[in-house]
Amino acid sequence: MTAQILDGKKLAQTVKEELKTKIAALPSAPALAVIIVGTDPASEIYVRNKEKACQAVGIAPQTHKLPAETSKEELAALIKRLNNTPDINGILIQLPLPAHLNAAEILPLISPEKDVDGFHPVNVGKLLQKDTETFIPCTPKGIIKLIKSAKPDITGLNAVVIGRSQIVGLPVAHLLLNENCTVTVAHSKTKNLPELCRTADILVAAVGKPELVTKEYIKPDSLIIDVGINRTANGLKGDVNFADALETAAYVTPVPGGVGPMTIAMLLDNTVAAYLKQNRP
Numbered sequence: 001m002t003a004q005i006l007d008g009k010k011l012a013q014t015v016k017e018e019l020k021t022k023i024a025a026l027p028s029a030p031a032l033a034v035i036i037v038g039t040d041p042a043s044e045i046y047v048r049n050k051e052k053a054c055q056a057v058g059i060a061p062q063t064h065k066l067p068a069e070t071s072k073e074e075l076a077a078l079i080k081r082l083n084n085t086p087d088i089n090g091i092l093i094q095l096p097l098p099a100h101l102n103a104a105e106i107l108p109l110i111s112p113e114k115d116v117d118g119f120h121p122v123n124v125g126k127l128l129q130k131d132t133e134t135f136i137p138c139t140p141k142g143i144i145k146l147i148k149s150a151k152p153d154i155t156g157l158n159a160v161v162i163g164r165s166q167i168v169g170l171p172v173a174h175l176l177l178n179e180n181c182t183v184t185v186a187h188s189k190t191k192n193l194p195e196l197c198r199t200a201d202i203l204v205a206a207v208g209k210p211e212l213v214t215k216e217y218i219k220p221d222s223l224i225i226d227v228g229i230n231r232t233a234n235g236l237k238g239d240v241n242f243a244d245a246l247e248t249a250a251y252v253t254p255v256p257g258g259v260g261p262m263t264i265a266m267l268l269d270n271t272v273a274a275y276l277k278q279n280r281p
């Protein structure tokens, strides 16, 4: 049996085309401010990709490049200014921040109404309350869209999420729960991980360990979402052994071309949602 590949690039393209049409009908272009502190090469690539994606759909990107030694006070002042600029609809801080800046202290400074990454405590709380007015973090939102493109109704399915980060694992687990899955969150201290994963109709791997998930983790006919981005001597690898997933599962996302493009598409979607909320009649 060969699994069907869940093409995130193609689905993201569809989302972007829909957004482009929606944006063209707006009286002005939504604007996204992206703050990058320091010169981490991977972060610089991510920011450039976000700028290009914004431009392609008609969102105005505004990048703020700050030196690595920027103080908490200087960063806070910029965030405050952007919070108070009506023309800026969304604000994103590229992570990771340099070691002297604590993301847990900085992210809550973004206005919840402009928090298009969905990391503000208010928006995290709203997600738990199933409040549809929240901004859902982009990677988890993209993952649910990918899953539902293959299986529109996932009610009652067993889902295992490997990873409990604030950015991916935890929010995706809550979203799956909101979709009526029975959800287990596994992590670095979980015992008998392969056995647990083999109970999963939907397996989401968000770990950061190249090809951790092999055949013995995969339930036949299941749906596998590979979130991992691991740069190895043998090139870019996911958290899932793709050949094993192809052989055993019913659906699998590739790396690259799966979750990554959906993450960017959902950032654009959240930015348009922010614009619409801020410009309600």
Ligand code: NAD
Residues within 6 Å of the ligand: 139, 162, 163, 164, 165, 166, 167, 168, 169, 186, 187, 188, 189, 190, 193, 206, 207, 208, 209, 227, 228, 229, 230, 259, 260, 261, 263
């Ligand atoms: P993280 O380091 O914050 O969290 C990793 C999680 O994996 C932790 O909860 C930890 O308990 C768990 N873990 C670690 N080792 C484990 C093991 N051996 N067995 C079981 N669980 C284990 O990482 P993150 O920010 O959630 O990112 C995870 C991966 O997803 C990374 O490779 C990252 O680059 C990638 N990522 C991709 C996208 C995208 O858009 N495609 C977005 C965000 C993150």
